Amino acid sequence: MPASRDRKTLARLRIWARRFSDFLLVIPRELVWLTYIAAVAFLLPLVVRSRRVGDIPGGACIFCVTHVGSFDPLFVVRQSRRWRMKAVFKGDERYPFVGFLFQAIWWFRVTQDPERKRILNPRTMAAVVRYLQRGGSVMIFPEGHRFWERSLYPGVAQVAHRSEVPIVPVGLENAYVYRPGAEHDPLFRMLGKVVKETQRRGCVVVRFDAPIHPDPSQPEGEDVDRMMRAVERSFSEFYRMCYGLPGPTWNPNPSSFRE
Numbered sequence: 001m002p003a004s005r006d007r008k009t010l011a012r013l014r015i016w017a018r019r020f021s022d023f024l025l026v027i028p029r030e031l032v033w034l035t036y037i038a039a040v041a042f043l044l045p046l047v048v049r050s051r052r053v054g055d056i057p058g059g060a061c062i063f064c065v066t067h068v069g070s071f072d073p074l075f076v077v078r079q080s081r082r083w084r085m086k087a088v089f090k091g092d093e094r095y096p097f098v099g100f101l102f103q104a105i106w107w108f109r110v111t112q113d114p115e116r117k118r119i120l121n122p123r124t125m126a127a128v129v130r131y132l133q134r135g136g137s138v139m140i141f142p143e144g145h146r147f148w149e150r151s152l153y154p155g156v157a158q159v160a161h162r163s164e165v166p167i168v169p170v171g172l173e174n175a176y177v178y179r180p181g182a183e184h185d186p187l188f189r190m191l192g193k194v195v196k197e198t199q200r201r202g203c204v205v206v207r208f209d210a211p212i213h214p215d216p217s218q219p220e221g222e223d224v225d226r227m228m229r230a231v232e233r234s235f236s237e238f239y240r241m242c243y244g245l246p247g248p249t250w251n252p253n254p255s256s257f258r259e
Contacts, residue, residue, distance in 0.1 A: 064142055152235070174198075
């Protein structure tokens with residue numbers, strides 16, 4: 001009995017320690033978020049102009065965004081005016097402080113590490129579904145972080161089906177387009193290059209396509225396939241119009257959830 005009580009006491013202490021550490025992180029995370037929103041609302045327009053094309057549905061939705069450069073999420077937040085919008089992100093392991101900033105702003109982290117993703121990615125997916133069901137909005141980048149692989153991953157449609165919220169495809173015109181291998185460039189050199197190139201291109205146009213609604217009456221696999229084919233059509237048009245490139249393709253044999 002004493003050993004059992006000791007284990008229970010230790011478990012309670014661990015729970016309270018975790019809660020206390022989470023509480024201590026609330027203030028710095030909120031400060032990061034406020035700084036980020038101030039930058040998007042006031043600083044970003046001074047650096048690069050942007051405008052919106054298309055309508056956005058009311059209520060919770062998933063913004064399914066082409067992600068060919070660094071600042072795409074900032075323009076989507078600004079033009080949607082959904083300042084509290086979160087995102088599914090993969091952090092840059094080279095810079096731990098960047099991971100903290102992304103976690104404070106975007107919340108929903110995934111990984112491509114073979115060992116960690118078996119646990120982290122499904123857990124993140126479930127958290128995104130709960131957040132959407134509470135009325136939030138989330139950005140998901142179905143190409144992952146290497147758009148040049150020209151593949152679409154099913155996480156965005158799986159989340160839409162399980163949360164029963166629509167997908168809004170989003171494409172950015174005049175945005176900076178990464179070259180393959182650019183993710184290995186030093187951070188600040190890369191950011192400077194993105195800013196200069198985006199300024200040179202002029203006004204960034206954020207294009208919101210018609211919503212793709214899930215059908216809860218269908219089996220998940222069929223509904224995911226239907227929605228991903230619609231995403232593929234929207235992205236093909238975005239790529240043709242905005243980048244002059246072939247769009248990514250949907251593989252009807254979905255793999256595990258990825259960013």
